[in-house]
Every structure is written in structure tokens, then in C-alpha cells.
Amino acid sequence: MVDHHGGKTFREADTENPRTSQTAEALLEEDTHDVHRKPIQTADNGRRSFLKGESLLWTNGIIPFKINKNVDDACREEISRAIAVFNDNTCLKWEPYSGSGKDHVEFFTGGISSSYVGNIQVSKYGHLYEPKLTNQPINIDSRHCTLHVVLHEMGHTVGMTHEQSRSDRDQYVTVHWEHVLEGEDNQNLAKEDTENHNIPYDYSSLMHYSVYAFSKDGEKTLEYTNTDYEFLGLRENTLSFYDIEDITKAYNCTWKCAGKECQNAGYLDHTCSCRCPEYIEGPTCDKVKTENCGGIITLQDQNDQQSIVSPNYPQSYSAGQNCIWLVKAPKGHGIELSSPDFDLPDNSLKRCNHWLEVRFNLIGQPGPLYCGDSLPVIETSSGGESHLLLLRFDSTNQFVDSGKGFHLNVRIKAQFNHSNGLVTDTSDDSVFVDDVINHCEVDPDWCYNEGTCVFRNGEVSCLCSDGYSGDFCEHSDNSKEATDKFTQYLAVLGTYSCHPSTACSIINLYSGFTWRMEEQGLVVSPQTGPKGSQAGFSIPFKVTENRxxxxxxxxxxxxAGTPCGMLEVTKHVEGADFGYGGYQYDLPLYRGGCGEGGKTVSSPISSFVGETTSVSLKVSLKEDGEFNIAIENISIIDGYC
Known part of the structure; x- marks a missing residue:
């Protein structure tokens, strides 16, 4: 599992799951012993399979099998358990081979784990193979005859490809071929033309590899677009929630079922009942599994913000509780989660004693765990479930002290453009031209020092006032030399640092209220202003691609005792789509107050190929009063948070 402690991320072994307790080296060993083979012919019965354009499904969902005598008793037990998983959860039936001469599979052990994708119809085409096949083999590496490995190879046999080979995989993972055994010739990481059945990409799939799959040098071969979900690779010891849906649709398991609509990511299964995501229940998946706390929260429109608090908040909660909240927005919209107050205890090993699990990618797959004294701003991932967010508060460990708990805010944040993943503000579609953000309308202060923002043919530029220059009019005649020296300094060190004892380069965004360095840190001047006053600055440092x-x-x-105002930390990303035009978008990293004892925001700001990332900060007054905030330290350093 992934623990987030006080804004920092720790990826430790999950003792409840033997697969995720393995070290990277153990995963590497297991991941490099799986080969899935393709048939050398195309079957002619016209049925659809998981590989698009090839008809490789088993007739009536029945897979006859036998087990070779070279398979020992322990491995036979794992095979029996795997067969029960398929037979109990899908309409597929693995049945002992009767010897009638029809298509069938045979389990062997020895050598590399391998299987063919789908039914290769040995009764018709077995003579085409070298050596000639009289059965369809499933070979299990005798060193790795585990439930996971057996299920994985059986998945190939029923027609499933690797999840990271899906036709839409480039939106979710990046393959680092330079670290892959056999490079781009390795078919296990190659992209396929697949039939995805309108099912979301599933990091938790039984058929998904870990980030070290087929590594030749111990380096990561797969990079998840959302790194918080790397713990899911090769995690499952069973078919995932979405694997079962994939098989159900591929084999048309519900053809006898009367029309019935399932809610909240649920779907009809082979029993004609709604199969619901974990922690969701009811005949139509319309309820959450919770007692005395939690429930379903429905957001109506973009102006609707609702709060969620832990039991007994703001007093300490009681240990031994498990609360589930399901947050819903209109389809096609996203949900933003933030927390002005967060306190869940961790231990000396930086693991969560009590935690908040946040399922912001897919509610049918496990999510990261959060604890400590702060919660980053989180948005649901783009895709078919962007309108759903599942939260699970777990304080079942009764042998540790409780914390204060949390106050969460949820609101509709944005509408997702599924074609390119950009986030668009639903309040005014006019600010977007061909999916390019018109920052002149989104941010009136896009240009600094009273420069004029110009948006033409999808490009944003600034016309600078006399005495100023730069892409954003950020340079003045008086400060240009100092800024150039600081830029050279950054180019040498490749990092950024800002605190009272060092030089601190920032670019003020608003003329009425500016930031200056004092003994306490960066403070706003003047400090007093009316409701709605804003003070902000950007950091003149860009994180370049592949960093x-x-x-x-x-x-x-x-x-003490006076609010500091609402602080927002935002990263701005600009990139090129290599022939498809450029893109740019803003992503919030933090939105909240200062807390009683101060806060530390820690966030990765990695950039992908063709991208640069920069950061800005803004604080605003909710009421007439003071900017009661001091920023003591800002750093941007190499490495993961």
C-alpha cells in the first residue's frame, strides 16, 4: 500500500498482501518469467475476443483442461484454487477434459511461465505448430507456481492480453525501453490493438505488470502516469473488479439477463445481479457499507461545496471505526478534495496507524492511504469514473492513540476532455480555443508589471510597458542584471532555494500587494486589506522534461490566533504533443490555511517528455483583515518527495 505521511509519500511493504511485500528484486525475478504467445492462425468463427480482430474465445465459455503428471501436489493445489476463482466469479467454466478429442489445455511445470492468448483450436490448427500440438499448453515456472502466476497465465488462455499492452495504454503508462530486456522486441510490453469493452484502464488488473517488469538493470521499465498507484502493479492474487467486468463483456455472460441498471461503477455479472465495487452494496449498488458514520454525498453543480468531518470532530475520534463516504458529481465532471484541518497519527516507521484511503482514480481499485498533519489537494482522474470519489476512514487499530481527525471539503472542480486529458473549467467554455487555454481570460494578471496579454491563433504573449521585457514582462531595467545572475546560478545548481539566509528570486503577480523577504520569511506588504484581496508570486524556475x-x-x-488567509499553490505545465500541437494547464498542489503550528507542503513536480513545469503561490483574504502569513522556506530539489 502507499502511505502518505504529513505530505510525504512512503512506499512500504503491505504486510496483508504477500505480493506487495516482495522487494523490487523479487518482483523483477517473477516479472521476467512470463511469455504469452499468439496463435499462428486466425480462427474463423467470427466471435469477438480481447485481441481486436481475432476470434479466440472458447465455445460457450467452457475450457476443458488436464494436468500433466510432472506437476507436483503443491502446484496442483494452486491450479485448483485458480480454477475456482474463474468458475465462481465469471460465466467461464474450467472443466476436466473428457478425452473426446476436442480443444483443451494442459498444465505443465518447468521453464518459463507461458501460455497462448485465447483458444488456438489445436483440433483444427495444431498441425501448423512446431512441434505439432495435440493440446494447448499452459506452462508454469516450477519456482513460481503461485496463485497469482497461475491465474495470470489462465487469463491469457481465455483471451486476455497484458493490461499495459492495451491500445490506450500511452495515457496511463510510459515504457522505458532502454531498461527492458530485449528492448522494443519484448512483446510483453508491446502495445496491442485491443478490444477494451469501454472498461477503464486498470492498474490493479491481474494482467498488469509492476514497474520493474523485464528490467535488465534493476531500473524501472514502466512509469505510471499517476505514480501514487505504482503499488498496485502485480498486487492482485485474484481477478480484479474490472478484470471480471472485462471477461463478462467479452463472453457476453449476461445475455439472458433482463434489463437492469447498476449504479456507481457497478455492472451486471453472470448471475444477473449487480456486482458492486468494494464498500458499495445494494441491489443496484446504491448504498455504502458503513455503520454510524459515512454515507453518500451528491454534488449538484459547480457552486456546491460540502464538508465531511471525522466522527466527534473537532474532538478526537474513537478508535475502532471504519467510515465510508461516496462523493458523486454529474457525469463528465471531476471532484476536488481539500482539507483545512487534518490530523491522523502515524508511527516511528512512518506508517499510518489510522488513515484515510482516497480512491480518486477508480473506486473499484484500492487507493493510497493518507495520514499525518496535512492532506494535499486531490482531484479525481479523468475518465469514465471522474465523477466518483470514495473515501474510507480506518481507525480500527485500537492499540494507538487517536488524532483530532479531519475536516474535508469536496466540490465540483472541472470538466474533463477525454480526448487529451486536459482539465477545463466548466464555468466558461469560451476561454478555450481548440483545447488551448486562453490565459488572457482565465488569469487577467497573466502578464506582469501591467503588461498587456494577447491571445492570437492559440498563442499567448505579452506586450510589455516601457522599461520591462521578458515573455511575461518579468524583467525591469533595474532588476534584469540581478535576475540574469540568479538564472545563471540556477543553471549551475539546477535547484531552487528561498529562505531568509539566501538570495530569493520571485516575481510578484499583483501590484497592490507584494511579497518581500524579512527576518521571518516572505511576507505580504501591505499586510492589511479588504475582503477578496490577493497577493501572489511565481517562482522563476522551470522543471524541464524527464526530470x-x-x-x-x-x-x-x-x-497566533489570527487566520493567515487562503493559500493556493499551483503548478503550471506547458508541453508539446509532437505533431498534435501544444498544450498547457494548471494543477492545484495545495489549497488551505496555515494551521496552528505551521504547515509543510511537499509535492512532486516532475515533467514528462516535451514538458516544462513552473510553480506559483497566491494567498487571498476571505474577510477584511491581514495577510497573516510568513513563508519560511521554499525548495525545489532533485528526486522524489
Whole structure:
């Protein structure tokens, strides 16, 4: 599992699951012993399979099998368990081979684990293979005859390809071929033309590899677009929720079922009942599995913000509770989760004693765990379930002290463009032209120092006032030399640092209220303003492509007992689509207050190929009053947070 402790991410072994307890080296050993083979002929019965255009399904979903005598008793037990998983959860039936001469499979052990994809119809085409086949083999590496490995090879046999080979995989994973055994000739990581049955990409799939799959040098071969979900690769010891849906649709398991609509990512299974995601229940998946806390929260429109608090908040909660909340928005919209107050205890090993699980990618797959004294701003991932967010508060460990708990806010944030994954503000579609953001309308202060913002043919530029220059009019005649020196300094070190003891380069975004460095850190001047006043700055440092960096900001109240204002930390990403035009978007990293004892925001700001990333900060007053905030330290350093 993934533990997030106080804004930092720790990927430790999950003792409840032997697969995720394995080290990277053990995963590497197991991942490099799986080969799936394709048939050398195309069957002619016209049925659809998981591989698009090839008809490789088993007739009536029946897979006759036998087990070779070279398979020992322990491995036979794993095969029996795997067969029960398929037979109990799908309409497929693995049945002992009767010897009638029809198509069938045979389990062997020895050598590399391997299987063919789908039914290769040995009774008709077995003579085409060298050596000639009289059965369809499933070979299991005798060193790795585990439930996971057996299920994985059986998955290939029924027609499933690797999840990371899906035709839409480039939106979710990047393959680093330079670290892959056999490079781009390795078919296990090659992209296929697949039939995805309108089912979302599933990091938790039984058929998905870990980030070290087929590595030749111990380096990661797969990079997840959302790195928080890397713990899911090769995690499952059973068919995932979405694997079962994939098989159900491929084999038309519900053809006898009367029309029935399942809610909240549920679907009809082979029993004509709604199969619901974990923690969801009811005849139509319309309820959450929770007692005395939790429930379903429905957001109506973009102006609707609702709060969620832990039991007994703001007092400490009681240990031994398990609360589930399902947050729903209109389809096609996303959900933003933030927390002005968060306190869940961890231990000396930086693992969560009590935690909040946040399923922001797919509610039918496990999500990261959060604990500590802060929660980053989280948005649901783009895709078919962007309108659903599942939260699970777990304080079942009764042998540790409880924390204060949490106050969460949820709101409709954005509408997702599924074609390119860009986030678009639903409040005004006019600011987007051909999916390019018109920052002149989105942000009136896009250009600094009273420069004029110009948007023409999808490009944003600034016309600068006399005495200013630069892409954003950020340079003045008086400061240009100092800024150039600081830019050279950054180019040498390749990092950014800002605190009272060092030079601190920032670019103020608003003329009325500016930031200056004092003994306490960066503070706003003047400090007093009316409701709605804003003070912001950008950091003149860009993270370039293929670089992993960590942003860390520490801030506090100048005076105790007085709110500091609402702080927002945003990263701005610009990129090129290599022939498909450019793109740019903003992503919130933090939105909230300072807390009583100060806060530290820590967030990865890695950039992908063709991208550059920059960061800006803004604080605003909710009421007439003071900007009661001091930013004590800002750093951008190499590595993961």
C-alpha cells in the first residue's frame, strides 16, 4: 500500500498482501518469467475476443483442461484454487477434459511461465505448430507456481492480453525501453490493438505488470502516469473488479439477463445481479457499507461545496471505526478534495496507524492511504469514473492513540476532455480555443508589471510597458542584471532555494500587494486589506522534461490566533504533443490555511517528455483583515518527495 505521511509519500511493504511485500528484486525475478504467445492462425468463427480482430474465445465459455503428471501436489493445489476463482466469479467454466478429442489445455511445470492468448483450436490448427500440438499448453515456472502466476497465465488462455499492452495504454503508462530486456522486441510490453469493452484502464488488473517488469538493470521499465498507484502493479492474487467486468463483456455472460441498471461503477455479472465495487452494496449498488458514520454525498453543480468531518470532530475520534463516504458529481465532471484541518497519527516507521484511503482514480481499485498533519489537494482522474470519489476512514487499530481527525471539503472542480486529458473549467467554455487555454481570460494578471496579454491563433504573449521585457514582462531595467545572475546560478545548481539566509528570486503577480523577504520569511506588504484581496508570486524556475523534482514549502502564521488567509499553490505545465500541437494547464498542489503550528507542503513536480513545469503561490483574504502569513522556506530539489 502507499502511505502518505504529513505530505510525504512512503512506499512500504503491505504486510496483508504477500505480493506487495516482495522487494523490487523479487518482483523483477517473477516479472521476467512470463511469455504469452499468439496463435499462428486466425480462427474463423467470427466471435469477438480481447485481441481486436481475432476470434479466440472458447465455445460457450467452457475450457476443458488436464494436468500433466510432472506437476507436483503443491502446484496442483494452486491450479485448483485458480480454477475456482474463474468458475465462481465469471460465466467461464474450467472443466476436466473428457478425452473426446476436442480443444483443451494442459498444465505443465518447468521453464518459463507461458501460455497462448485465447483458444488456438489445436483440433483444427495444431498441425501448423512446431512441434505439432495435440493440446494447448499452459506452462508454469516450477519456482513460481503461485496463485497469482497461475491465474495470470489462465487469463491469457481465455483471451486476455497484458493490461499495459492495451491500445490506450500511452495515457496511463510510459515504457522505458532502454531498461527492458530485449528492448522494443519484448512483446510483453508491446502495445496491442485491443478490444477494451469501454472498461477503464486498470492498474490493479491481474494482467498488469509492476514497474520493474523485464528490467535488465534493476531500473524501472514502466512509469505510471499517476505514480501514487505504482503499488498496485502485480498486487492482485485474484481477478480484479474490472478484470471480471472485462471477461463478462467479452463472453457476453449476461445475455439472458433482463434489463437492469447498476449504479456507481457497478455492472451486471453472470448471475444477473449487480456486482458492486468494494464498500458499495445494494441491489443496484446504491448504498455504502458503513455503520454510524459515512454515507453518500451528491454534488449538484459547480457552486456546491460540502464538508465531511471525522466522527466527534473537532474532538478526537474513537478508535475502532471504519467510515465510508461516496462523493458523486454529474457525469463528465471531476471532484476536488481539500482539507483545512487534518490530523491522523502515524508511527516511528512512518506508517499510518489510522488513515484515510482516497480512491480518486477508480473506486473499484484500492487507493493510497493518507495520514499525518496535512492532506494535499486531490482531484479525481479523468475518465469514465471522474465523477466518483470514495473515501474510507480506518481507525480500527485500537492499540494507538487517536488524532483530532479531519475536516474535508469536496466540490465540483472541472470538466474533463477525454480526448487529451486536459482539465477545463466548466464555468466558461469560451476561454478555450481548440483545447488551448486562453490565459488572457482565465488569469487577467497573466502578464506582469501591467503588461498587456494577447491571445492570437492559440498563442499567448505579452506586450510589455516601457522599461520591462521578458515573455511575461518579468524583467525591469533595474532588476534584469540581478535576475540574469540568479538564472545563471540556477543553471549551475539546477535547484531552487528561498529562505531568509539566501538570495530569493520571485516575481510578484499583483501590484497592490507584494511579497518581500524579512527576518521571518516572505511576507505580504501591505499586510492589511479588504475582503477578496490577493497577493501572489511565481517562482522563476522551470522543471524541464524527464526530470523528477520535489517542491517543499513551509509556512506559518505571523501571529497566533489570527487566520493567515487562503493559500493556493499551483503548478503550471506547458508541453508539446509532437505533431498534435501544444498544450498547457494548471494543477492545484495545495489549497488551505496555515494551521496552528505551521504547515509543510511537499509535492512532486516532475515533467514528462516535451514538458516544462513552473510553480506559483497566491494567498487571498476571505474577510477584511491581514495577510497573516510568513513563508519560511521554499525548495525545489532533485528526486522524489
Amino acid at each position: 523528477d523534482m520535489c517542491l517543499e514549502i513551509h509556512f506559518r502564521r505571523l501571529r
